[in-house]
Amino acid sequence: MSDNPYEVLGVDKTASADEIKKAYRRIAKQSHPDLHPGDGAAEARFKAAGAAFELLKDPEKRARFDRGEIDASGQERPQDRTFYRDFAEQQDNPYRRGPRYEGFGDAEDIFAEFLRRQAGGHGQEQGREQGRGSYSFRSRGADAQYALEVPFLDAANGGSLRITLPGGGNLEVKIPKGVADGTTLRLRGKGGPGHGGGAPGDAYVTLSITPHPVFRREGDDIAISLPITLYEAVLGAKVEAPTIAGPVKVTIPRGASSGQTLRLRGRGVKAAGRPAGDQRIELQIVMPKEVDDELAAFMERWGKTHAYDPRKGGRTRA
Amino acid sequence: MTPVFYSEQEVLATVGRLDQARLTRFLRTEVITPAEAHGQTVYRQVDIARMELLCDLCDDFELNDEALALVMQLIDQLHGTRGDLVALMRALGEEPEEVKIRVQGRLGR
Numbered sequence: 001m002s003d004n005p006y007e008v009l010g011v012d013k014t015a016s017a018d019e020i021k022k023a024y025r026r027i028a029k030q031s032h033p034d035l036h037p038g039d040g041a042a043e044a045r046f047k048a049a050g051a052a053f054e055l056l057k058d059p060e061k062r063a064r065f066d067r068g069e070i071d072a073s074g075q076e077r078p079q080d081r082t083f084y085r086d087f088a089e090q091q092d093n094p095y096r097r098g099p100r101y102e103g104f105g106d107a108e109d110i111f112a113e114f115l116r117r118q119a120g121g122h123g124q125e126q127g128r129e130q131g132r133g134s135y136s137f138r139s140r141g142a143d144a145q146y147a148l149e150v151p152f153l154d155a156a157n158g159g160s161l162r163i164t165l166p167g168g169g170n171l172e173v174k175i176p177k178g179v180a181d182g183t184t185l186r187l188r189g190k191g192g193p194g195h196g197g198g199a200p201g202d203a204y205v206t207l208s209i210t211p212h213p214v215f216r217r218e219g220d221d222i223a224i225s226l227p228i229t230l231y232e233a234v235l236g237a238k239v240e241a242p243t244i245a246g247p248v249k250v251t252i253p254r255g256a257s258s259g260q261t262l263r264l265r266g267r268g269v270k271a272a273g274r275p276a277g278d279q280r281i282e283l284q285i286v287m288p289k290e291v292d293d294e295l296a297a298f299m300e301r302w303g304k305t306h307a308y309d310p311r312k313g314g315r316t317r318a
Numbered sequence: 319m320t321p322v323f324y325s326e327q328e329v330l331a332t333v334g335r336l337d338q339a340r341l342t343r344f345l346r347t348e349v350i351t352p353a354e355a356h357g358q359t360v361y362r363q364v365d366i367a368r369m370e371l372l373c374d375l376c377d378d379f380e381l382n383d384e385a386l387a388l389v390m391q392l393i394d395q396l397h398g399t400r401g402d403l404v405a406l407m408r409a410l411g412e413e414p415e416e417v418k419i420r421v422q423g424r425l426g427r
Contacts, residue, residue, distance in 0.1 A: 028378045034371045034393060037400055084371040087364040088397035089404065094351070095368065095390075096398045147323050147353035147360040166357065182322045182363060206353055206362045208322035 003072040005052030005065070013066070017057065024053035034084045043083065092184035094145055094204035141192035141201035148173060148205050152212035155179050156222070156244045156269050163205070173205050178220060178271025181209045214242055220269040220277025227286045228252055243267045243279050250281060258285045323353075323360040332366055335373040344372055347383045349390045 006013055009023040027049040029035070031042045055072065056062045064070050087093050146163050154161065158177035162170045171190055184206045191201025209217075216223045226241050236254030240247045243264065250262060260283045268277025288295070321328070330336055344350040349372060352359045368390075375381050375389060410421060 025378060028374070032371075032374060034374075037397060081370050082363070082367040084364075084367040084393075085397070087367050088394070089401040093364060093397070093401075094353075094362075095364065095394050096401065143351075145351050145353040147355035147362070149355070164356070166354070184362075184364075204353070206322065 003048075005055050005072050008048045008052040009056065017059070020053065020056045024049055024057075034088070037085045037088065092186065092204075094143065094184060094186075094206075138196040138198040139194060140198045141194040143201040144191040144203045146171070146203060146205045148207055150175055150179070150207045150209050152210055152215060152217075153244060155181075155207070155209040156215070156217065171203060175207070176272065178269040178274070178277075179207060179209075181207070183207050215244060217269070218280075220271060220274060222268045222277065222279045223282065224279070225282045225284050226250075227284045228256065230285060230287060233257070233283070233285045241281055244269070252283065256283050256285075258283060323355070323362065324366065326359060326361070329361045329366065329369070333369045333373065335377060336369055340373070340376065341369075343383065344369065347387050349387055 006015070009020060009027065011019055011023045015023070028046060031039070031045040031049065033039075033043040033046055036042045052072070055065055061070065065072070088096070090096075148161060148163060150161065153159075154175050156178065158179075159175045161173050161175060163173060164170050171187070173185065173187070176185075184204050187203040187205065189200045190203035194200050214224055222244055224242065226239075228237070228239065231237075232239060232252050233256045234254070236256070237252045238249050239252055241250045245267070248264070248267070250264065252262075253260075262281040262283065264279040264281065266276040267279040270276040324332060326341070330338065330341065341350075345352075350361075350365055350368060352361045352365055354360065371393075372386065372390070375386060381389060410418060413421075
C-alpha cells in the first residue's frame with residue numbers, strides 16, 4: 001500500500017478540505033474493521049486512511065507535508081488501539097444481540113437455542129391474547145451487568161461467590177474451576193424482570209482474578225517460588241510446599257541449586273474439559289540470617305580444596 | 319498486565335478521544351452499559367473497545383444519538399449472527415464427511 005496520503009485517499013494534491021473529508025469517509029465506511037468483520041484487509045486500509053486523513057485535514061500539517069518537511073508517517077494516530085470486533089463475536093460479549101448460548105461449543109444447547117428462536121421465544125414480541133381481540137405487549141427484561149473480583153484460589157479451584165444487589169438481596173455466582181481472568185459469565189434469567197409475561201433479562205458477570213501472594217497462574221500451570229535452606233540444598237530434604245489444594249511434601253534433591261524447578265504433575269488447575277495443569281516449584285536457596293564463624297571457616301577450608309566455577313561455559317553473561 | 323476493570327477516570331485516560339461529555343452521552347443513550355461492583359461503576363475491556371468504535375462513529379460520520387444507537391444495534395446483531403454462523407460451522411466441521419456432503423447438497427438446492 002502506498003504511504004502517500006493523497007494516494008491512500010485517492011484524491012488530487014489540489015483537493016479541497018471537503019473533498020479530502022469525503023474521500024476519507026468513503027474509505028472509513030467501506031473499511032472500518034468493526035463494520036466489516038469478515039474483511040481481513042479492512043483494518044490495514046482503515047488505519048492507512050485514518051493516518052492520511054489525520055495529516056491532510058490539518059492545513060498546517062498538510063502544507064508542511066507538501067513542502068516535504070514531514071513524512072507521511074509524521075503524525076500518525078496511535079496504532080495500538082483495540083477494535084470492537086475482537087470482542088464482538090465472542091459468546092460472552094454482553095452487548096451481543098440475537099440468540100446467545102450458554103457454554104462454549106455445546107452443540108445440543110446451540111440447537112435448542114436455534115429452535116427456541118424459530119418458535120419466537122426470544123426478545124420483544126407482540127402476542128394476541130387468546131379469546132380476546134386485544135393485543136398485549138410482552139417484553140424481555142433488561143440485562144444486568146456486574147463486575148466481580150474473584151480471589152485467586154476460588155478461580156483456580158472453583159467456588160461460589162455472592163453479589164450484593166443494589167436493591168438488596170443477592171445473586172449467587174458459581175465460579176467454574178480454572179476460569180480465566182476477564183471471563184464474562186452469563187446467568188440466564190437473573191437480570192431485570194420482564195413485562196407483560198415476558199422473560200426476565202440475563203445477568204452478565206465479568207470476573208477479575210485478584211493476584212495471590214504465593215501462587216502465580218500460567219495457563220493451567222501454577223508456579224511458586226520455594227525458599228530452602230543451604231543445608232537442605234546441599235543434603236537434599238523432604239519439605240512441605242503449598243499447592244492450590246493444600247500443602248504437600250516434596251523432595252528436594254541432594255545438591256539443588258537456586259532456580260532449579262521441580263514439577264508436580266497434575267497439581268495445577270484442574271479445569272473441566274482440559275488436562276490438569278502442573279505445579280512448578282522454583283527453588284530459592286536462602287542463606288542464614290548471619291554467616292557465623294563456624295560456617296565461614298568451613299567454607300574457606302572447603303573452597304580451597306574443592307574450587308569450581310559455575311560461570312564457566314557461558315552460564316552467566318556479563 | 320492489562321487491568322480487567324477500569325474506573326471512569328481510567329477510561330477517560332485510556333480512550334484518547336473520549337471526554338466527560340461524550341461518555342455521558344454514551345451512557346444516556348445506553349450504547350455503553352458498564353458493569354457495577356459494590357455500587358461502583360466499572361468498565362470492562364469490551365467497553366473500551368466499543369468506545370473506540372463509538373468515537374469513530376461520532377468523529378468520522380457525525381452520527382447523532384438516535385443514529386448512534388441504531389447503528390450499534392445493527393452492528394451487535396451482525397456480530398451476533400456471525401458468532402452463530404461460526405458456531406454452526408464449527409459444529410458441522412466436527413461431523414463426518416458424509417454429513418457435510420449431505421448438508422452441502424441441501425444448501426445447493
